Amino acid sequence: MNPYKVLNIDQNAGDQEILKAVALAMRERKYPVKEIAEARMKLMDPVSKAVENFICVMDVSPFLKDLNVKPVSRPAVASSDLNYIGTPEQG
Amino acid sequence: MKKKIQGPKSILERAEKLFKKGSYALAKPAFEEINAVLHDEDIAEKIKICEKEITLLETKELIRKGRRSLKKGNLRDAVQYFEEAYRLSGEEWLPEKITSLKAEMAGRKSFEAAKDAEQSGDYEKAAELYEEALSVHETESKEILLRRAHILVKAGKYEEAVSIFGTFNVSDDRAVYDYGFALAKIKKYYDCLKVWDGIPDKNNAFSEQKTAVRSLLAAELYECFEKSKKCVPKPGLGNEEKPGLGNEEGETAQWGRIYGQGKYLADRGELSDLTEYARYSFAGELWKTGQYDKVRELLLPYPSQMNAGKTEVYAKLFFRLAEMSREYLTEFTLFWLTALYSPETYIKLASDETRREKTRQALIQKGEELIKKKYPDCSAALACWKAEKKAVETLHSLAAGQPFPVGTPRFIRKFGESEPILEMIRNNREFFSDTEHYLSTGAYYSSAGQSLFHLHNGNYEEAFEGLPISDKAADEFVTYCIERVYFEYGLYCLEKGEPGIGRYFETAAALFEKSPEYEKSFIDKAMSSDHLHEMQWYENALTDIYAKRPVKKIGEALSIIMARRAIRMQNKRQLSLRGTEAVLKKALKLNTDNELARTSLESMQAELDLEDLIRAIEKHKINKACQIAVKSQHREVKEEFLDFIRYNVEHLDDPDIKDRERLFLLNDFAKWCARVDESHPLMKDIDKRLDALK
Incomplete structure (x- = not known):
């Protein structure tokens, strides 16, 4: 169970936001009450919230840091400049 | 007509x-x-x-x-x-x-x-x-x-x-060219190139046109990349609002397209970094929607350089996958503990030290519970986890405060360097509470460490095969591995009933010296052996081990196994009384407190005396028989001898026997009888007969 999904909030949500999200989730009834209560409990406790943050949030930036994406400029030719040359074998 | x-x-x-x-x-x-x-x-x-x-x-x-x-x-x-x-x-x-x-x-x-x-x-x-x-x-x-x-x-x-x-499935060259050309004209460059790959590149004009289309594709992908990059790399859960950048599905599809089409160019040596960027960004987007299998496909094979951040990504990914299938338990355990013990990851767990440590412990606990609760039958995975946990915890304590790479043994072997770790363990011998802790920690990180994991997984053949071949100069950690593997492989062969397994226990004495727990486990196994062939095997192994390591515990175990086996064999008539007696005496010599040997010897003595008595009588060595009866502390032996005398006395009534001869024999009988038991009623009978003759 992903408590952030259940309460539809992100990992930076504070206690007040969590409580509001709990009330909203209870009204919307998209998830069982038990799951909403469990999500609330997990996110209101600092340690279990940190645990959930670790498990639920993935940061791919460590893979991106090593990459050196070089700019690609537009080529001189545009698609409209392409000329029909017929069957390649015929030249 | x-x-x-x-x-x-x-x-x-x-x-x-x-x-x-x-x-x-x-x-x-x-x-x-x-x-x-x-x-x-x-x-x-x-x-x-x-x-x-x-x-x-x-x-x-x-x-x-x-x-x-x-x-x-x-x-x-x-x-x-x-x-x-x-x-x-x-x-x-x-x-x-x-x-x-x-x-x-x-x-x-x-x-x-x-x-x-x-x-x-x-x-x-x-x-x-x-x-x-x-x-x-x-x-x-x-x-x-x-x-x-x-x-x-x-x-x-x-x-x-x-x-x-x-x-259509267009195959004619002219149609293929036309199709590709039309695609290029409507700016579907990737589709154009894929279609044109179906015809040979036979003339310059066509080659140039293809190159031009590739350039157009590269430029288009780069523009797309520039737009998409604005929302990546932001780690998230998929719940964030993204103003002006379209919905999440759109971003995912966009990165997917850049990756898929970029891969086409990257395979031909173009846009490789951009494609890689799109690959990981695409993985990040798929993670948010819980498509962990697809994320795995994108993140494999592993990058050549692993760092803390990447380790953390793999740890999370394989945690999620292991929640769904046991197939990923090995990868999960490969990354999880290493990620949590990495200083870079640790610092991000919480804002203060106390909470950080609590979070780490909670995450470790969560990992262990995943194995225990989700896969209670995977005892091998749990054993590996525990071994790695112990090793990484030791390493973490050892490296406390030092800038040192901490990781589980399997992780270090796959992505790091074992030698600096082994060096640190060697240089901090005093840190370890005992020899076993020191050697086992080093052994898991050594070149033979994989064999120890094979042992945990019950793959004894692989463990044995994986050992270094005849490495005379093996260091202490490798030597320890070899001893452990030989020992456990020997026990495995014993359970299978394979012959000639003594050679696997040649190094057991050295192992016991370093790790008394294995000695205890071996003795326990020996003591619980029940079949004669097992007992014999343990007796032989213990004899060899005792010769190299004559300690009390081994001697005691050997003494008991010897006694048990001899008694069992004697009961099955596979060993004579004399043979049993000899073994029991030997067992008693090894351990004078062996009550089994002592009481068994005592209870056997009457039988042994009777056996000797009968043998002496059969050989007409009545004096010797009398001596045995006198010496024996068992009444039944004396009675047996006196019965023999009575039988002979009664036969003296035969009229063919002359009085003189009868008198001579009665005197002998009286003499023997008196030596065994003077007060026996037979004595009176003999005296009466003597008086009558006299």
């Missing part, structure tokens, strides 16, 4: 005959001739039948001719025949056929006209005419469609051309 004039009767007879034969064309005029006179209703009816049959025959003939014309490709004649046939018969199917043939005639005209228009360069007109021709040429529709698509390309109507080509 003059023609015979026929009467009405003969005409009617002839007409009837022809009617019956089915010659309606001949029958009809005959019937008409006679009915002009007779005006008979029956004949009138027959005339009608003849007319109907004649029409039918004519229709058949016309249809046959129509079909023949159709075969010859003469549509015009065919239509005429079918129309005449319809006029005669009114057959229901004919109008449809006639319409279809007329349409085909019109189509042919359109097709020919289209070809003419094509040749004169009026491509738009040609395209229209081909479309007209298509409406009637069902059987040749593919060819006409391709012609039309070709003309549409020439007419610059690329979208239409692409929609036609897209419905």
